[in-house]
Amino acid sequence: MHIIISGAGLAGSLMAIYLAKKGHKVDIYESRLDMRKATISAGRSINLALSARGLKALHEVGLELEILKGSVKMPGRMMHDKEGKTIFALYGKNEDEFINSISRADLNKILMTAAEKYPEVSIYFRKEIRTVDFDKKTLEVFDLDNGGTESLSADLIIGADGANSIIRRSMEKQIPDYQSRIDWLDHGYKELSIPPADGGGFRLERDALHIWPRSSYMLIALPNADGSFTCTLFYPNEGVESFAAMDNYDKFKKFMETEFPDAVPHMIDMEEEYHSNPVGKLGTLKCYPWKLGNAAVLVGDAAHAIVPFYGQGMNASFEDCQTLNECIDRNGDDWTKILEEYEALRKVNGDAIGDLAVENFYEMRDKVADPVFQRKRKLEHIIENRFANYRSKYALVTFSPDVPYTYAKSQGNKQDNYLMNLCRDIESVENLDVEKIYAELIKL
Ligand SMILES: Cc1cc2nc3c(=O)[nH]c(=O)nc-3n(C[C@H](O)[C@H](O)[C@H](O)COP(=O)(O)OP(=O)(O)OC[C@H]3O[C@@H](n4cnc5c(N)ncnc54)[C@H](O)[C@@H]3O)c2cc1C
Known part of the structure; x- marks a missing residue:
């Protein structure tokens, strides 16, 4: 052919x-x-999260290992609140389940x-x-x-x-x-960056996907092997709080400093990037x-x-x-x-x-900072570690290349609804009957 x-x-x-x-x-x-x-101009490197499905396809043509050489592991997400406090949450059962920034x-x-x-x-x-x-x-x-x-x-x-x-x-x-x-989503995106630390190394925790969830918008950052981070601001395209309204650098800078105070001091090239990087759809x-x-x-x-x-x-x-x-x-x-x-x-x-x-x-933007969601993730983490057969929706999508996305969607959503309802009315997940919850989950 x-x-x-x-x-x-x-x-x-x-x-x-x-x-x-x-x-x-x-x-x-x-x-x-x-x-x-x-010739590649100095500066930004755009990265992507490569996970089990992509790796399986690359493995079949013998390229998985070569490609992983230049990657950085991300076993979980690091959430940053407005005071700069951080919480780390694993994506999978343990640190051995990770996605790769490449x-x-x-x-x-x-x-x-x-x-x-x-x-x-x-x-x-x-x-x-x-x-x-x-x-x-x-x-x-x-x-x-x-x-x-x-x-x-x-x-x-x-x-x-x-x-x-x-x-x-x-x-x-x-x-x-x-x-x-x-x-089309109402939100667009702008790419920004955090360069390596002076003398090399990372300015933020290396092994994590960083998220600054702020309800109707968010900033994320993925590490690069050279010590830099590629950051992406997801923000509404139109409206009072929007890219369209932030029509000059002073407004943008003020917004960034107010919302992401622990990230902005590291964004050395923010002004240049504000002007040169377009808003993507x-x-x-x-x-x-x-x-x-x-x-x-x-x-x-x-x-x-x-x-x-x-x-x-x-x-x-x-x-x-x-x-x-x-x-x-x-x-x-x-x-x-x-x-x-x-x-x-x-x-x-x-x-x-x-x-x-x-x-x-919507989950990353609105829910990761929500206490109900955090309890649900904690409970799900306990269940995932106790029962080998149980996989969260995230794990079905990201770490389970042998199940189709259709299954990940239908089963994952049923599990999420069940667990979110359960976690809504409780203060802590410590004393729950996990065996019973697991028995209910596998019936879904
Ligand atoms: C901000 C952002 C972040 C992302 N992050 C991730 C991530 O973390 N993980 C992940 O898995 N995916 C991610 N993606 C998605 C990922 O980038 C795409 O799914 C992937 O690039 C699709 O690959 P592709 O080869 O189909 O298309 P493309 O990468 O778009 O490649 C298409 C190619 O076709 C060429 N082309 C187009 N028209 C013509 C033409 N008429 N004639 C000749 N050549 C042509 C283009 O120049 C281009 O080289 C992200 C996307 C965005 C926008």
């Missing part, structure tokens, strides 16, 4: 590796510069280099796919350097070109009643179908862009690639069947993690 992939981002590069391992010829067209050659650029570079090691894979940079004819399986590619246009053909077209995918938008034009909708994309006959298919954000509050967008994208690979294993050369099975398996899960991610936004 000759396969064209639109996009050499995280999903496109990993998908190419899976396909090359099967002997397919893969050409990837990427509109950006080759980030391995472009540089997006380094990860992408490793994946591209690993893909190019296969003679079957070529990546063409600064080439933007502009139009697609699925009947003829042809694409028009625009050269962003010389302005020329090239016509290409393939046996299969894979859209790994992110939330604004041209492959999806072309399907939308060609398939009658194509369903596609993006629900956040939305949940749901679309259907994800494929067109045996001609084209979507993977990653092209099929299911989600909000980042479960740290699962990339993990889900990697899981797409792994599932598509398994569908190929099961169905040989029957690409119509391969794509049908892939879509049936993944569409429901893409929707489920999209919903979970929005729910987690």
Whole structure:
């Protein structure tokens, strides 16, 4: 098969590796510069949380360990209140269950280099796919350097070109009643940073995802291996308290100093970052179908862009690639069947993690500082450690790559409702009959 992939981002590069391992010829067209050659400007490094689902997919192509080398473990979240007091809460049963903070650029570079090691894979940079004819399986590619246009053909077209995918938008034009909708969050985000301490080291606790929950908004910070932190402020786009209203640096600075007094002294470049980093939009994309006959298919954000509050967008994208690979294993050369099975398996899960991610936004923003929620987490932690079979919703999503997101959503929400109700009317979780609670939980 000759396969064209639109996009050499995280999903496109990993998908190419899976396909090359099967002997397919893969050409990837990427509109950006080759980030391995472009000089990286000093300063910010954007990071992502990589967890069990993504690691499982990377393990299958032998890249898990190389990628983890540059990561920082985050076994829990460190919550900061307005007085600067902190509370640490584990994500899993113990410190051995953690998520990994990893540089997006380094990860992408490793994946591209690993893909190019296969003679079957070529990546063409600064080439933007502009139009697609699925009947003829042809694409028009625009050269962003010389302005020329090239016509290409393939046996299969894979859209790994992110939330604004041209492959999806072309399907939308060609398939009658194509369903596609993006629900935008009222909140946007701005990236900020905390540099390494003078002389090296970390200015905040290294092994944690830091959160400053403030009810209708929040700041988070993820550590980088070089001692810096990538911070993200999630804040309403419009309204009295909003990015739109904070229209000059003095207002922004005052707000930050009032709300996040223990973080701001470390944000040495805050003024420059306020001016240079745009406010990003956040939305949940749901679309259907994800494929067109045996001609084209979507993977990653092209099929299911989600909000980042479960740290699962990339993990889900990697899981797409792994599932598509398994569908190929099961169905040989029957690409119509391969794509049908892939879509049936993944569409429901893409929707489920999209919903979970929005729910987690409200949990991180409003609930982590709530005493009922804190009691619930304490109780759940006791249950998780006492009964090996019990897994919290967070653990089902993050540490359980063998259960689908659909199960994590339905079971996790039932458990959460039960435990939140229980913890609402009690002062402490110390003297509860944990055996009885567990017996109720497994019946849900
Ligand atoms: C603020 C934020 C924080 C996040 N944090 C996490 C996290 O902690 N954990 C996690 O798992 N996920 C996280 N995500 C989600 C994650 O970034 C995405 O899910 C992931 O990047 C999806 O990978 P992708 O390859 O599908 O798309 P992308 O990474 O968007 O890659 C698409 C590629 O296609 C190229 N392209 C686009 N159009 C064309 C075209 N017409 N022709 C050629 N090339 C094209 C683009 O240049 C790009 O390189 C976060 C997202 C955001 C916004």
